[in-house]
Amino acid sequence: MTADNPLDDRLDDDDYPAYTMGRAAEMLGTTPGFLRAIGEARLITPLRSEGGHRRYSRYQLRVAARARELVDRGTPIEAACRIVILEDQLEEAQRINEEYRRAAASQTPGAPTPTPADHTG
Numbered sequence: 001m002t003a004d005n006p007l008d009d010r011l012d013d014d015d016y017p018a019y020t021m022g023r024a025a026e027m028l029g030t031t032p033g034f035l036r037a038i039g040e041a042r043l044i045t046p047l048r049s050e051g052g053h054r055r056y057s058r059y060q061l062r063v064a065a066r067a068r069e070l071v072d073r074g075t076p077i078e079a080a081c082r083i084v085i086l087e088d089q090l091e092e093a094q095r096i097n098e099e100y101r102r103a104a105a106s107q108t109p110g111a112p113t114p115t116p117a118d119h120t121g
Contacts, residue, residue, distance in 0.1 A: 017047040017055035024056040030068055038067050041081035
């Protein structure tokens, strides 16, 4: 294999749907039914192979693993999925806010960069 092989890019791509449902369930220590349930709850949407089989990415497996942790602690599956979705949305919002803070600080010479401690809720 050479460095120019497109397969190399796919193997490093967290979003590439490399795992079958059976393999994904095995890796997570769960059942295909669990993966179908979190799909129905719209936590993850697996891609489909040409034959119609579900395929999962590494990113989707990490999300599913987080939901499984919550379910294993007794959280109903629908609630676990909603929690994971909200956690992801919060993380994204915090990332965007930090980018805006950095951009604003760089446009105001001499202004101190705000820190999380400066913003109490």
